[in-house]
Amino acid sequence: xxxxxxxxxxxxxxxxxxxxxxxxxxxxxxxxxxxxxxxxxxxxxxxxxxxxxxxxxxxxxxxxxxxxxxxxxxxxxxxxxxxxxxxxxxxxxxxxxxxxxxxxxxxxxxxxxxxxxxxxxxxxxxxxxxxxxxxxxxxxxxxxxxxxxxxxxxxxxxxxxxxxxxxxxxxxxxxxxxxxxxxxxxxxxxxxxxxxxxxxxxxxxxxxxxxxxxxxxxxxxxxxxxxxxxxxxxxxxxxxxxxxxxxxxxxxxxxxxxxxxxxxxxxxxxxxxxxxx
Ligand SMILES: Cc1cc2nc3c(=O)[nH]c(=O)nc-3n(C[C@H](O)[C@H](O)[C@H](O)COP(=O)(O)OP(=O)(O)OC[C@H]3O[C@@H](n4cnc5c(N)ncnc54)[C@H](O)[C@@H]3O)c2cc1C
Numbered sequence: 001x002x003x004x005x006x007x008x009x010x011x012x013x014x015x016x017x018x019x020x021x022x023x024x025x026x027x028x029x030x031x032x033x034x035x036x037x038x039x040x041x042x043x044x045x046x047x048x049x050x051x052x053x054x055x056x057x058x059x060x061x062x063x064x065x066x067x068x069x070x071x072x073x074x075x076x077x078x079x080x081x082x083x084x085x086x087x088x089x090x091x092x093x094x095x096x097x098x099x100x101x102x103x104x105x106x107x108x109x110x111x112x113x114x115x116x117x118x119x120x121x122x123x124x125x126x127x128x129x130x131x132x133x134x135x136x137x138x139x140x141x142x143x144x145x146x147x148x149x150x151x152x153x154x155x156x157x158x159x160x161x162x163x164x165x166x167x168x169x170x171x172x173x174x175x176x177x178x179x180x181x182x183x184x185x186x187x188x189x190x191x192x193x194x195x196x197x198x199x200x201x202x203x204x205x206x207x208x209x210x211x212x213x214x215x216x217x218x219x220x221x222x223x224x225x226x227x228x229x230x231x232x233x234x235x236x237x238x239x240x241x242x243x244x245x246x247x248x249x250x251x252x253x254x255x256x257x258x259x260x261x262x263x264x265x266x267x268x269x270x271x272x273x274x275x276x277x
Pocket of ligand 1 (some may be wrong): 025043052055057058070071072073074076077078079080116119120138176223224225226228244249
């Protein structure tokens with residue numbers, strides 16, 4: 001059986017750890033060899049018995065111990081059910097699926113995450129800092145201080161890479177009082193970055209996309225769309241000519257330019273119908 005078909009098969013595993021990261025975000029750790037060996041940007045489908053199956057980025061990969069984690073924002077039925085789960089409960093896993101961030105040639109990297117979007121960016125940042133002659137600037141945004149995901153984890157990581165963190169909150173309770181895209185413009189005007197990696201709400205990523213177009217900087221953005229099969233068959237996660245599950249979830253600025261009538265403007269429901277974002 002090919003590696004892809006093996007990964008696509010549902011297997012079950014026990015939750016071995018739960019950490020409350022913020023009032024609305026929890027990390028759930030489980031044992032799964034394939035997830036533990038995934039690369040930053042890839043996602044899995046998580047089955048919550050009797051509830052639903054939802055896509056989640058891998059936020060920690062520990063191949064030595066076959067451990068991986070997802071970091072879940074509480075938004076609806078499935079994510080609320082995940083928040084109620086306990087150590088020892090069973091979840092189902094399919095994947096890892098999708099592509100990864102590719103920053104192998106970039107020296108000066110900017111990483112920009114909003115809300116639970118930092119889930120896929122944290123392991124990327126940790127990978128970059130292990131490589132020589134890299135510089136990382138991390139822009140972290142949330143509504144309020146207590147919702148700034150992985151702030152302490154990222155402070156330790158970024159200090160290893162001659163880097164810095166710029167944090168923003170909408171209520172001014174930590175860092176700059178603004179949206180995370182505001183310091184981005186200032187930083188782009190002052191410094192040349194080789195690539196920007198972004199994950200967060202789609203409107204935020206659309207603003208990032210517009211700024212990268214204006215400053216001619218390469219972009220890699222991870223999109224979150226409704227998803228059902230995750231193997232390219234059902235079409236639920238389609239954006240323009242792309243399927244997020246098979247062509248993404250990480251898209252380049254060039255690809256996003258091709259779907260800019262839909263990107264940042266519409267989301268699709270499970271019936272395929274478009275709704276304004
Ligand atoms: C590749 C990928 C990776 C993801 N990684 C993470 C992650 O690491 N952490 C995390 O918390 N979430 C992540 N998500 C989003 C997560 O899958 C959804 O929040 C989840 O499916 C919502 O399920 P629910 O039943 O709790 O909410 P629902 O009851 O289905 O929906 C609640 C609200 O959220 C909206 N919504 C539902 N699913 C999505 C979605 N996929 N994208 C945008 N809006 C959605 C609905 O339209 C509705 O407004 C990811 C999505 C994708 C496609």
